[in-house]
Amino acid sequence: MTSVIVETANARRISYDVMAEILEPPPEVNYLAWAEDNIVFSERESQFPGPYNRDLFPYFDEVLRALSPDDPCRIVSVRASAQIGKTVVANIFTCGSIEMDPGDFLYVHPTENNAQRWSKMKLAPMLRNTTALSKLFPMKNRDGLDSVLYKERIDGRGAIQISGANSPASLSQVTMKRQVQDDLSKWEINAGGDPETQADSRSRAHEFAKILKISTPLVMPGCRITRNFEDGSQEYPYVPCPHCDHFQVLEWENMLANLDEEKPEDAHFSCIECGGLIEEYHRPQMTRRLEFRAHNPKAKRHHRSFYIWSAYSVLQSWERIAREWLGARGDPASEQTFLNDTVGKAYVTSGEAPPWETLRDRGANSDYAKGRIPAGFFILTIGIDCQDDRVEWQTIAWGRDLRRAVIDCGRIPGHISDKACQERLDAMLQQTWPNSYGQKLAADKVAIDGNAYTEDVWEWAKRHPAARLVMVRGSNTDSAPLTQRVKKERNHKTGKLLKYAKRFYNFNASVLKMALYRNVAKQDPLERGFVAFPTGLEDDYYQQLTAERRVPKKRKDGFTEYKWEKEKTQANEMLDTMNQAEVAAILYGIRDLPDVIWDRLEAERETAPQEAQLDFEDGLFARLVPTSSPAETSATRPQSKPAEKPNRWQTRN
Structure with a gap:
């Protein structure tokens, strides 16, 4: 008889193994x-593969x-x-x-x-x-x-x-x-x-x-x-000074205080203890001893x-940090991006404009009138806003350093679908405005609000070149891109792709409003982002421009949102058309237009008019006084000869 050996599991051993596995502490999570x-x-993921x-x-x-x-x-x-x-x-x-x-x-x-x-x-x-x-x-x-x-x-x-x-x-x-x-x-x-x-x-x-x-x-x-x-x-993050070993935070304000605009390559910090220069080559040795300290x-x-x-x-x-700042400085929207993306800090805004009376008084003392383009502004854009019974529009002129000048505004009665309204809009796109050199300029880019009455707006807009006229709609979320072409949209009834998507853009209305409200408070005409106002604007214009506030809204679930709102009885079309005109300028490329293009526009659009040769003092203030009295005739007016192009001071003022 053949014997068969059967190996059976040791139940006690198995129970011990299971117990040991259960009781064994989990491995360290490091x-x-x-x-x-x-x-x-x-190499695709990092510059340090x-x-x-x-x-x-x-x-x-x-x-x-x-x-x-x-x-x-x-x-x-x-x-x-x-x-x-x-x-x-x-x-x-x-x-x-x-x-x-x-x-x-x-x-x-x-x-x-x-x-x-x-x-x-x-x-x-x-x-x-x-x-x-x-x-x-x-x-x-x-x-x-x-x-x-x-x-x-x-x-x-x-x-x-x-x-x-x-x-x-x-x-x-x-x-x-x-x-x-x-x-x-x-x-x-x-x-x-x-x-x-x-x-x-x-x-x-x-x-x-x-x-x-x-x-x-x-x-x-x-x-x-x-x-x-x-x-x-x-x-x-605290790091030691390479000179005195004092631990400190590398603050952006410290770098900014030491920044030489002519030499951004020399960007550095200074020690808050000994005053020694902290330069970029010190960074590796400092960050090796970096320690976080809780405030x-x-x-x-x-x-x-x-x-x-x-x-x-x-x-x-x-x-690169220094150059990014020099490129963003003076433009609130760019400053926000710099503070967020480079400095890692939130952009703090009060969410409201200066008193409208302050802007009105500045406009009353302006050196140019409504309907005319002052010197130094070479590009024109128009913003158009559609309402139930009217269409509002505003013309803005743009110069170097994102400076803008309000040129004109108006109202066309009727709905955007009305034939008479469309004809007047067609005429406005052909309208020109004279500049201080006697040239007449038409709008380079036009943006019309397509958020409401989208199909009606498209029926009018498609008659004009896409390169000159675009449809836009605003988003009041802080995280939206400044401008972005809308994704392909379809008719919710037919499912067909809507053709207007090719020239339809979303824009961040919230950021543009915050930026505008910072810019209109600027007093220096040469400051980046300065906004000029002409004489001849009604009080209602300034009231509409400053109509909105960014305010907290408490939800039922206890969460607080921040939303833009206006007084119920106050219109805000001039604020909307200002934003739309700025979107048109952004799409035209004004935010990164190279100097060579600005120079060409200046040469083409600001050709000096034929006028008498004047002394320096007379020429400096020539545009502030009439060139002739009502009684003066061509027979009594002095013969003129070609004048030289105004110097930079005159052009910017």
């Missing part, structure tokens, strides 16, 4: 070590430590400049968590379109090219476990859900231990209320949850990431918040 072991940048190098991003060390379970804080906020690596930190937190401490993870972008783009362009390559992750996420579209907005581990122990803040459905019925709220300042109220509150509530069931909030700031009051930074520990330490246990800006980053030179 995002810094994980990044060094797993993150490798390609290769493994993650902490020496290049020393300011992220403490942020990643704060995200570890060893730190008791629940929320980590990062207010930072654009393009300094914020997304890298978010990716390390996301992918490191899903590998080292598996569980469900929520990643929220401002919109679902942003979420899909990030998933395809950032997350998918990382899951595919990182060895530790490629085994967990084969990405073979297995029964819905791998889609653009949902990535599940192959063993089912965790998943990444990717959502848009504009979709309340994607922020409901899920419980997440960890989450990232990306580009937080761009989140807008959705149909369900405040998306930030909705996202925060997804982690409420976890006592030891971690929520990372990251963003470049926008406008205060109302900026989400700035509010979070101020609610948190307010940790600033609100009592919040540190619950909410750690960090501030980082471009001066600390190897991705941005100090010379």
Whole structure:
């Protein structure tokens, strides 16, 4: 008889193994070590290809430590400049968590379109090219476990859900231990209320949850990431002076005070203790000893918040920071972009214009009349606004340094669909205005509001060249682009593509209003962005121009929004047409028009008229007094000869 030996499992041994696995402490969650072991940048992704190098991003060390379970804080906020690596930190937190401490993870972008783009362009390559992750996420579209907005581990122990803040459905019925709220300042109220509150509530069931909030700031009051930074520990990056070793924050105001406009390549800081020059070549040795110090330490246990800006980053030179400022200075819209993207701070605005009486008094003392173009302004644009029973318009002239002069405004009775109204609009597009040299200029670019009566506006607009006439509509959100062509739109009844989309543009009305209200307060005619007003404007013009305020609005859910509003009885068409005329100028290219084009326009459009040769004192004030009395005739008037072109002072005044 053959004996058979049967090996059976040792039940006691198995129970001991299971117990040991259960009782064994989980491995350390160390995002810094994980990044060094797993993150490798390609040449396409970074100007510093290769493994993650902490020496290049020393300011992220403490942020990643704060995200570890060893730190008791629940929320980590990062207010930072654009393009300094914020997304890298978010990716390390996301992918490191899903590998080292598996569980469900929520990643929220401002919109679902942003979420899909990030998933395809950032997350998918990382899951595919990182060895530790490629085994967990084969990405073979297995029964819905791998889609653009949902990535599940192959063993089912965790998943990444990717959502848009504009979709309340994607922020409901899920419980997440960890989450990232990306580009937080761009989140807008959705149909369900405040998306930030909705996202925060997804982690409420976890006592030891971690929520990372990251963003470049926008406008205060109302900026989400700035509010979070101020609610948190307010940790600033301190570095030692290379001369006296005194630790300090590299503040933009310090660089600005030391900036030589003629030599932006020499941009530097000065030590607040010893006064020694801190130059860019000192940056590597200083940032190696960088440490964050909390200005609100009592919040540190619950909410750690960090501030980082471009001066600390190897991705941005100090010379480039200086040149960006010199290019933006004096233009509020550009200054906002600089403060947000480069300095990492919110643009603070009062949200209201100077008193209209102040602007009226300035116009009453102007040296040019309504209907005439003063010297130094070579480009004309028109803004048109459509109402139920009328069409309002305004003509603006533009000069160098984004200076503008109000030229004319008016009202055409009737609806935009009326034939008589359209004929008068056609005539206005052919109208010309005389400048101080006797030349007559027509509008170079015209923008008409297409938000209301869109089809009627299109029926009129399509009769004119797209290069000269565009349709526009405003968006009052702070995060919208300054101008952007609308996406292809279809007729909601027929489904056919609407042809007007080819010449239809959205614009950021909120930013343009804030910029205008800062500019109209400027007193120096040579200052960048100065707004000139002619004599002959009625009080109603100034009242309409200053009709709106940016005010807080308390919602039923307790969240405060900031919206532009006007008095119910006050019209605001002159503010709207001013914005539309500016959009026309932007689309014409005025914000980045090269000097050679300005020089050509000046030569073509400001040819000196035939007038008598005058002494310097007479010529200086020639345009302020009549050249002849009513009784003077051609027989008594002195014979004239060609005059030289006015000097720069005359041209600008």
